[in-house]
Amino acid sequence: MKFTDGHWRVREGIKIHYPCILWDYEIKEKEIVVYAPSSFVKNRGETLYGPLFEIHFSSPFPNIIEVISYHFKGVIEKGPEFEINRDKKYKPEILDEEDFLILKSGNLKVKINKKGTFQYTFYWKDKKLTSSGHKHMAYAIDENKKTYTIESLDLGVGELVYGLGERFGPFIKNGQTVEMWNADAGTVSDQTYKNIPFYVTNRDYGVFVNHPEKVSFEIATEHVERVQFSVPGERINYFLIGGENLKEVLENYTLLTGRPHLPPSWSFGLWLTTSFITNYDEKTVTSFIEGMKERNIPLHVFHFDCFWMREYHWVNFEWDDRVFPNPEEMLKRLKEKGLKICVWINPYIAQRSKLFEEGKEKGYLLKKPDGSIWQTDDWQPGMGIVDFTNPSARAWYSNYLKKLIKMGVDVFKTDFGERIPTDVVYYDGSDPEKMHNFYTYLYNKTVFETLKEELGEENAMVFARSATAGSQKFPVHWGGDCLSTYESMAETLRGGLSLGLCGFGFWSHDIAGFDSSATPDLYKRWVAFGLLSSHSRLHGNHDYKVPWVYDEEAVDVLRFFVNLKCNLMPYLYAKAIEAVEKGIPMLRAMVLEFEEDPTCHFLDREYMLGDSLLVAPIFSETGEVEYYLPNVGVWTNLLTGEKKDGGKWYKEKFDYFSLPLMARPGSIIPMGENKEKPDYDYANNVILYVFEPQEGKKIYCEVYNQERKVDLKVNLIKEKNIIKINVEKDSEKPYSILLFNINEAKNITGGKIERTEKGIKIVPEKKIKEITIEL
Incomplete structure (x- = not known):
């Protein structure tokens, strides 16, 4: 959101205040509190009017500094709040010098000016990272008396901003306005399913804005020299997170917000789904599975999409007995073939579902302010939404999942969770504006913990679409509804790279695109990209995604890359453990691995799979690809053995069984003996x-x-x-x-x-x- 009109003016209808000088301060055991009036006070009479900013500086862990700015502290703060980890025993070093107040947290410090214009500056050791100076922090009131608290942090020359969730637009966020508001909008717009109020820059620091509600970012837009972020209300809370490099920044960020759980090793294999609106029954499903077996294509997970339940009844957690008359026996037969089973769910209860009346009577569905059930026809006619702030509603929803798990289901695709209204009342009194994005956290946490309870920690995972900060703890996430085009394939990758820079270790996407039909050419190229991602799923809207519906070569291509991924599992599993232990994603933006190479700061059509394998997907019908190899020595194509000098761009043409899959010089890549399955x-x-x-x-x-x-x-x-x-x-x-x-x-x-x-x-x-x- 923008508040000013150029450098000199304020936008019409906006009244804005800035902290001008440090007037007073308190040094407490673990924090510095400063008081800054919004005018340059010349006499005692000028202290009679506000605002007076109260700004707290503290540290929950080494190398992380927390900043909270208050205007009015008497406001009732309703939840929810992000689950933040803190070391209650940690005590930062605080210095009171003649010109500065200093809080040191590991190698990170903030210096607060005691004299002159109000300003504070963050340093990593002695290197300046960023600062907040005159007319950076602010408090604003619009013409409707709505209030906002604002912070702006300087950007240096050449400083680039990344992250803010799974964003499908330009990878570098400079020049963008980004709103944290989850939406079901596909991959073709500036909206996204996974808004994360966290960004990093190529200056080796990150900023996490600790607000689950809508946070508005102006990234080198309103002020081209700054990142500005604002929230409605009377306070703003953020963390400045430092590190020796971007990897260490992510390690510290995920220490604060949580690290990913390790998905089971079987989940890294090939997933095949029924697709969305296709017609299917047990005979169709069996034909797909047998077709894969006859063609020697290893298959590891089979997913039943929405229509495993009867239309107009989503969700009732019951198999449609018209097409699945004996689901227990069917699942038993499928599992005897060595398959894991996934089924689709969402947090919405259609009016025709047998659960609707039960949810209504027991108060398990979101309500309007007048006490009636909030309902819509948008998606499922008359549907209500489960209120996951109600412990009894969580248990109710979980118990239906447990019945499916006992039947043989291994994992749930937790779809939706973005279309959450704000004109509702929650059981626990949560603020509906804050709950809009946070809802997905409670939804996926409920499903994840149910699986953990029933199947054990080593087998717990979901396949989720929506997310917010902290959701990385409940993997895996997939990229949502992409189109069957090369452009959409490229935007999908940009989304995955941005999400990875927000601490999400595991990520997938719909191979060959969800909406519209893929050409055989696109299918084969996307297969290579999909199998060289952490998780790999064939899924679509109205088309089956089995390879033989495209052409026979597609069968061979799919087999080749599934075999390759299974062989790579010793390497991939080690990188998965690194994601769990350090918060470093498996799919990595080039800047994350090669900060010292400035060309890598801009790359978004190639990536590192772990630290040792560079992947450059082919986004062209001609089979041509242009890619860059960082200047760290001689690279080797893992598939062809061809050697290439680093520090150069290459333009080459590849057949469907190859692509730039380059082994980093000075690396060891373990290759397993089993090409048929991922768990061995x-x-x-x-x-x-x-x-x-x-x-x-x-x-x-x-x-x-x-x-x-x-x-x-x-x-x-x-x-x-x-x-x-x-x-x-x-x-x-x-x-x-x-x-x-x-x-x-x-x-x-x-x-x-x-x-x-x-x-x-x-x-x-x-x-x-x-x-x-x-x-």
């Missing part, structure tokens, strides 16, 4: 692919087992013509090491050499802990 013993017969070891730089690799424990750990260093490998093992499982594109070796101790087309393969001796190779 990753350490057994694993091959450690070593790419371009660099002089004097140690590289390492960890291979985990299904209990999240390291089965095999390897450290490697090259010094002149000698490669030394140290091995730590917890088992007797065989493994080998492939020195990619290295074809000659003079001597080896600790193993034997086998020469292959890809390079030298080293088969270690049993129980060996050190291997030395002389090249």
